[in-house]
Amino acid sequence: MSDALSTEFIGRQKAWLRPAHLTRFALIAxxxxxxxxxxxxxxxxxxxxxxxxxxxxxLAALSEPDATSAIKLTLFVAAIAxxxxxxxxxxxxxxxxxxxxxxRNLLVSxxxxxxxxxxxxxxxxYVLLFGAQGYFGPYLRSHGIQxxxxxxxxxxxxxxxxFPFVARELIPHMESLGSAEEEAALTLGASPWKxxxxxxxxxxxxxxxxxxxxxxxxxxxxxGAVAVVSGKIRGMTTTMPLHVEILYNEYNGPAAFAVASLxxxxxxxxxxxxxxxxxxxxxxxxxxxKH
Amino acid sequence: MSSPLGALFGxxxxxxxxxxxxxxSILAGSQISLAQSLLNVxxxxxxxxxxxxxxxxxxxxxxxxxxxxxxxxxxxxxGAQARxxxxxxxxxxxxxxxxxxxxxxxxxxTLLPKTWKTRLPENxxxxxxxxxxxxxxxNPKGIKDWGDLARPGVSVITPNPKTSGGARWxxxxxxxxxQNAYKDDKQVRAFIAxxxxxxxxxxxxxxxxxxxxxxxxxxxxxxxxxxxAFLVFDEFGKDNFEIVAPSLxxxxxxxxxxxxxNVDRKGTRAAAQAYLEFLYTPKAQAIIxxxxxxxRYPEHANxxxxxxxxxxxxxxxxxxFGGWTxxxxxxxxxxxxxxxxxxxxx
Numbered sequence: 001m002s003d004a005l006s007t008e009f010i011g012r013q014k015a016w017l018r019p020a021h022l023t024r025f026a027l028i029a030x031x032x033x034x035x036x037x038x039x040x041x042x043x044x045x046x047x048x049x050x051x052x053x054x055x056x057x058x059l060a061a062l063s064e065p066d067a068t069s070a071i072k073l074t075l076f077v078a079a080i081a082x083x084x085x086x087x088x089x090x091x092x093x094x095x096x097x098x099x100x101x102x103x104r105n106l107l108v109s110x111x112x113x114x115x116x117x118x119x120x121x122x123x124x125x126y127v128l129l130f131g132a133q134g135y136f137g138p139y140l141r142s143h144g145i146q147x148x149x150x151x152x153x154x155x156x157x158x159x160x161x162x163f164p165f166v167a168r169e170l171i172p173h174m175e176s177l178g179s180a181e182e183e184a185a186l187t188l189g190a191s192p193w194k195x196x197x198x199x200x201x202x203x204x205x206x207x208x209x210x211x212x213x214x215x216x217x218x219x220x221x222x223x224g225a226v227a228v229v230s231g232k233i234r235g236m237t238t239t240m241p242l243h244v245e246i247l248y249n250e251y252n253g254p255a256a257f258a259v260a261s262l263x264x265x266x267x268x269x270x271x272x273x274x275x276x277x278x279x280x281x282x283x284x285x286x287x288x289x290k291h
Numbered sequence: 292m293s294s295p296l297g298a299l300f301g302x303x304x305x306x307x308x309x310x311x312x313x314x315x316s317i318l319a320g321s322q323i324s325l326a327q328s329l330l331n332v333x334x335x336x337x338x339x340x341x342x343x344x345x346x347x348x349x350x351x352x353x354x355x356x357x358x359x360x361x362x363x364x365x366x367x368x369x370g371a372q373a374r375x376x377x378x379x380x381x382x383x384x385x386x387x388x389x390x391x392x393x394x395x396x397x398x399x400x401t402l403l404p405k406t407w408k409t410r411l412p413e414n415x416x417x418x419x420x421x422x423x424x425x426x427x428x429x430n431p432k433g434i435k436d437w438g439d440l441a442r443p444g445v446s447v448i449t450p451n452p453k454t455s456g457g458a459r460w461x462x463x464x465x466x467x468x469x470q471n472a473y474k475d476d477k478q479v480r481a482f483i484a485x486x487x488x489x490x491x492x493x494x495x496x497x498x499x500x501x502x503x504x505x506x507x508x509x510x511x512x513x514x515x516x517x518x519x520a521f522l523v524f525d526e527f528g529k530d531n532f533e534i535v536a537p538s539l540x541x542x543x544x545x546x547x548x549x550x551x552x553n554v555d556r557k558g559t560r561a562a563a564q565a566y567l568e569f570l571y572t573p574k575a576q577a578i579i580x581x582x583x584x585x586x587r588y589p590e591h592a593n594x595x596x597x598x599x600x601x602x603x604x605x606x607x608x609x610x611x612f613g614g615w616t617x618x619x620x621x622x623x624x625x626x627x628x629x630x631x632x633x634x635x636x637x
Contacts, residue, residue, distance in 0.1 A: 127378050130379075131378035131379050132377065132378055132379025132400065133377060133378060133379070133399070133400075134378075134379075137378075137379055141379065141556075144556075146379075146381055148378060148379055148380075149375065149378075149379060149380040149381060150381070231332075231365055231375050231380040232365045232366065232367060233330060233363050233364070233365045233380075234363060234364050234365070235363060236363055246366075248502075249335075249498045249499070249502065250338055250339075251502075251506075251526045251527075
């Protein structure tokens with residue numbers, strides 16, 4: 001009996017010790033340790049620092065005029081940049097996925113350009129174009145139009161760095177779907193406009209949503225390009241990421257982390273929204289994927 | 292189209308969305324273009340000073356003229372801020388760390404005349420400051436004077452003179468001390484090279500260096516604006532740091548100037564001019580001393596604020612370095628002494 005027990009125990013122990021299991025556990029442990037050290041811990045630290053001086057101080061930091069102006073500006077910039085990138089991103093992706101034309105490969109590379117160019121360069125491009133010493137600066141200035149160191153410059157820089165997200169998500173999806181359904185719609189007498197809204201867009205809505213959420217997260221969080229064109233005028237041209245830096249440099253750690261936690265919360269809401277939609281519409285998502 | 296998500300992409304929703312968006316943009320647009328407002332583009336450590344000055348001035352201006360006035364601030368490394376003004380930031384006044392940076396604006400643009408320095412009293416510098424050392428409590432490395440900063444094993448924090456005005460004052464103060472101590476140019480250069488060799492990181496602005504030293508705990512000594520050193524006391528307590536006054540330092544004259552080209556376009560000349568003149572009034576001079584700058588007219592300041600500033604002997608840029616144009620060319624321009632002596636690969 002004791003023999004049986006011990007063999008069973010040894011057998012179980014052997015299962016534990018099987019190299020495949022060991023590797024699996026080691027990899028899971030490594031992955032978790034890495035995630036908690038590089039993702040969860042810093043994120044938790046942001047919220048912990050923000051909460052350190054209590055809730056009233058937290059609210060005060062967020063309702064201070066420069067902070068509310070930074071929050072408004074961030075949302076305002078995202079509200080312009082994201083819709084523009086949806087329209088242009090869908091158009092570019094559709095053109096690339098459905099048609100073969102001269103310069104198509106060039107267009108695909110150009111869509112990726114903002115990913116490969118450093119954000120600082122992206123900002124400097126606009127300073128070079130619209131700055132007082134730039135190509136169009138003197139003309140714009142004489143007509144009273146301020147682009148750099150004002151809101152339009154921030155919007156431009158944000159559109160530039162967030163442009164690829166929508167198109168990049170859509171192109172592979174549209175290409176894998178093929179044009180059969182669209183052609184069927186046209187043959188059955190749908191107008192191109194109707195085909196676009198009832199076939200093309202619903203077919204790729206999940207990739208579109210992905211692209212939009214990523215685009216939005218980046219639009220609100222962009223620092224480098226915006227820092228170059230902003231001029232850091234408090235209460236006017238500071239977005240939330242810039243405001244966080246300014247507060248930190250003024251030894252106002254708790255307020256800096258309060259704004260940072262709000263920024264992080266916005267991204268977490270974005271992420272949560274994505275997960276929720278994925279979960280609620282898992283069936284239709286799976287059905288789509290089968291195509 | 293029956294699913295809620297389908298509605299998200301429906302035509303009706305898109306139209307509604309567009310209407311909502313344009314309403315948002317009109318709302319935000321109207322908020323951004325507020326009436327009378329000045330923009331003061333300044334250097335890094337003046338944040339606390341101008342916050343107080345602006346409150347005092349706007350109250351006085353509204354009382355005198357009945358006009359509401361807001362003053363917006365932008366802060367950064369002095370050289371970088373001058374660059375932003377050259378590139379077209381809509382500043383009414385420049386309040387930078389050194390005359391050289393305002394000279395650069397006058398050279399590259401038509402925003403203000405090259406003679407700007409003579410338009411306000413005291414070389415257009417309503418306050419001065421100087422360079423001191425901030426060390427950790429008890430001065431564990433025994434730092435007394437500039438010579439100690441070049442000793443092996445001493446870690447020195449100072450910003451990058453290419454981008455920071457404060458760093459240029461630091462550099463010239465060290466240079467002046469070495470010239471006094473060694474007389475021989477070769478020894479002066481060897482001293483500066485050894486000092487720079489002790490610098491682990493060059494931040495772009497004075498505030499970045501202060502954060503590196505005080506908050507991140509790097510380095511044994513911070514070469515710092517005097518006002519910035521006192522600010523560290525206020526923020527982090529006197530229990531952790533000590534100020535060391537070197538035997539020789541430099542009289543730093545942070546300059547202020549009206550940007551004629553911008554104020555005339557915006558129609559803000561009267562308010563901007565009054566703002567700069569306000570800096571010379573007794574009220575402003577007292578605020579200046581309270582923020583640990585050296586007021587031009589110390590008789591208006593609280594005597595306690597003056598008493599805590601260490602007594603120092605000074606060199607000046609105009610007398611000892613032949614003015615900012617020459618100092619810039621000799622030391623900070625491409626190929627100047629800084630480029631020759633700084634070896635970051637070490």
